[in-house]
Amino acid sequence: MSEKQKIFFAELQPYLNRLQQHLAEFGNEERIPLFYDPIHYILKLPGKRIRPLLVILSALTCGGKLESALYPAAAVELLHNFTLVHDDIMDNDDLRRGQPTVHKKWDIGTAILAGDGLMGLAFKKLLECPEGDVLTMVRRFTEVMLIICEGQGMDKMFEMEADVSEEKYLEMIRRKTAVLIELSCELGAITAGTDQANIRLFRRFGHALGMGFQIQDDFLDIMADEQALGKKVGSDWMMHKQTILTIKLRQRTQGNINDLSFEEFRELLKDQRIVKEVEELYQAYFRDAFDALNTLPQNSYNRSLKELTSLIQNRRW
């Protein structure tokens, strides 16, 4: 992380400490360690906690209380970790944030059960929220959980499809990534009891931030400087994963791009002006995210949301 990022996250640390208290204890830990140990293990891995921060800052921007916002904040983090544990099994990944994944440290059965538990605990936390329209929150939470599962299904289907359209690809990342970021902002706004117009603006902000983030993620995986990214570039390419870049290139060249070397692939992306096009695409989403924030109440929390958006937009990781 850059110095600027470190300062930003340090200022938000008190929120993250309170969040961690919500994620630290659930009740039956001592009696059923095989169920709760993997759950606490994944919740303790270092993470940026972007989603719960979005819940908290969205709520505070609308005049909501931190104490209430912590419940949906914990719920979206639990939902996110549910998807991580189950996706790691499906993708057969050994490492998560440099540590063994749950199914590697324990076994597949234990990891399936831990994911199920994280899902149940997510609903539990949300239902405990002392303020706001809890029933509306649970309805949206359920919808989004299903959309994420559908997105994972689409992603798995794309592995077997030769040509996925750009439109279908964008629909998939909306489901897999953007809806949860959208939900995080929306739940913050709902807890604060703000009006429908603001809730819609927060959804627009979250959607744009989520889409921008994922398209940029695809971009950085191929085009980033390896040292700045902090992991090997080209991992999507190695796995023959369809991304916005491969889809555009396949459309443009009509050829088999799997035979290219990674360097040839990068050169072709530049020649075909795809690098520029994709950069413009995600920058447009980030612009829309800022536009939405500019229409919302202007205060220090809104400024933090802008700073967070700007950190993501300018990230090299």
Place this chain on the structure above:
Amino acid sequence: MSEKQKIFFAELQPYLNRLQQHLAEFGNEERIPLFYDPIHYILKLPGKRIRPLLVILSALTCGGKLESALYPAAAVELLHNFTLVHDDIMDNDDLRRGQPTVHKKWDIGTAILAGDGLMGLAFKKLLECPEGDVLTMVRRFTEVMLIICEGQGMDKMFEMEADVSEEKYLEMIRRKTAVLIELSCELGAITAGTDQANIRLFRRFGHALGMGFQIQDDFLDIMADEQALGKKVGSDWMMHKQTILTIKLRQRTQGNINDLSFEEFRELLKDQRIVKEVEELYQAYFRDAFDALNTLPQNSYNRSLKELTSLIQNRRW
């Protein structure tokens, strides 16, 4: 099934047909077959649908409407199928009701995702219920979903523990089996908008029925006539699974019972009067189930619940 059972279930067929409509379509099937095909596959396997029938008959006993009861009825069936799909992976079972399990017909990743989807769809159905205190229903549903996961965790832990106490074993089957049957009856009563006293009686009925059912299940797996059971007896014994029978025998004999042959084991159970004791235990639960029903409104639906309880109590499968 006996003639009596066939007639009973034939009379309830109209309810089951309406239920199946709720389980037949969810919305995005055509676009994401990899996600929805396994879900429809498991929901079409023949099953007795005991849990949704309990929701419906409990609601009707309290003067509730069938149309409303179908939502929680579908929700508990979806929750039940979520546990089946994930448990089959954990237990590495190849067959479910004579058909390949989801992870055998597709693969583990697809089955994990199908289970997650069934869970999401369960919440969705429950939230669509047009009558009754939906928020209370969702709270109870979430609690029970977590208790079932904890029960599965306890069950997995017991595989590695040499001596499990009777008390802990009963706590495990309460979590793994009885709470969902209890919830089914409770949700039926809540949809009907009945009073707290009746809701408590329905919980008592469901708890007793669920405990009686599971203890009898352990009993039949060892003591049943193979032909009547319709599957091999002794499957729990073969797998060295702890059951109320092995736990009582280990306490009584203080010896290593794993070295016994199946026939020796059965003989010892009779000699030690454990057969009789366990029969008395589950019969006491069934009696309590009838007692609860006798205190509830007496009508044709209550009579159906008694008949269903009696069919379970006298089953040989």
